[in-house]
Amino acid sequence: MQDGTEQTEGREERVLAEVRDEFGLIRVLEVGDYRFLEFGDAIEQSCVFTPDPSWLEYDYTRAMLIGALCHAAPESALFLGLGAGNLTQACLKFLPLEDVEAIELRPDVPRLAMEYLGLDDDPRLYVRVGDALELLPSAESADLIFVDLYTDTGPGVGHLAWQFLGDCQQRLNPGGWLVINQWAADDGKPLGAALLRGLYHRHYWECPVKEGNVILLVPADLDQQLNMAELRGRAEALAPRLGYSLQALLDVVRPAS
Template sequence: MSKKIISKFFSYQQSPSFTELQDEPVEVSEVDGVRSLHIGTDTIQSSMRIKDPFFLELNYTKVMALSLLFNDTPNHILTIGLGGASMQKFYYKHCKEAHITALELHQQVINVAYAYFELPEDPRLDVIQGDGISFMVKHEQAYDIILSDAFDEYGIPDVFTSKEYYTLCKSRLTDQGFFMINLWGSDPDTPQYIETIKAVFRGQVLFVPAGNPGNIIVMAFRKSPKELRIPALKDKIKIIEQMIGVELMVYFNRLLENNASKDSHQLKFT
């Protein structure tokens, strides 16, 4: 079925640094009860089930939900990139004590998230138009989770795949905090990006493919997580599934397949 365009936005040039991004059209489509966001191309950036706006519709967001294995009570979360606000809404709903700060360059993406993707207006959720890197440079707040999900019509901008960026993110984590990034599995440079992350985080990195050849979610830890035993994590994932109403075991198994040896009873960094 072809997508039905229900809204199309062209944003306004606000400063020279925003010119290129602000020229990209933002589109919202609906197919079979699922609303999706597109920026510059037909590629789906985010999707929302209209009858259940907080449900994690796309596979890569379900992989990101595995983050609750390592911290299910975060206090401060920073997200770079907003899209349709799937993960911001997820943390808002399921992490009741968390304050979430979302940085998004494109003002019309912010407008669309509020107008079409049920993004809550709440003091616990700050949405800021601006550059996430500049924000982290100017503010020394430490975060329990930093989520990097910044894409343009060509993929991940180079600045978000650099050693300097990963180092900056690491410097803004709490002692038990972790950095999570959404990468393209089909990008031939993705293995090198992962190697760079490993170098910055001293090898304390886990990765989970969301599908083939789709997204790869990388989690990098400032310090080793307190719990890496597979039986304990398996028990916890069952509790998380019940809490959020989403089946995660297939993604948990992918976590094990890619980050544990066959004779190991705990996750191992690769």
């Protein structure tokens, strides 16, 4: 599988849907076998390979899946930010999840994801519309929590909100993992690195990716460690089903910088 740029180069772009809400423009585009969710002025949010919506095209989504594999057998997950839903699809397909909740700010996003982007109406998935910062207190605790709150101008305010990020960790079940798609600063460190180091006591791991993000892997408590040997074993066992290897991303996982 080539990356999305190579797959779509030279192919005609079709607009499948375009809606405006109080936050601006949402657009769904199709180029060959790929569909894209865009916010605002052509800011790409998600890419879906239409023959298999659980296929993770971007390194940052694959790195977030690595975060999910930190847990040996997760039964519950909370997604703060849904987008096209392909990470949610992948987790539902490849993990032993029984209960999944997603909170999405923009009402049209879940509808468009189901209508155009292959998001299944899975009975294990419950989608709520609203601000994740406001709705987090009413969410169930989970084995996995994913934070991916991006707008057409960059990361949402939650990505630098001390109380919110701390509350995300507090809502983890024992042994759980918080996975944050954090913007990378010019020095390659995650946005708000000093805040994150203080909040999580430097007890987390980072996975930098080529899209210019750093995925944070945050355990539920200070006694919990990342067992890289077990993580590599789970990733290797899953690779034939995924159709790609996570090895290159595992090689760059590092302790908090």
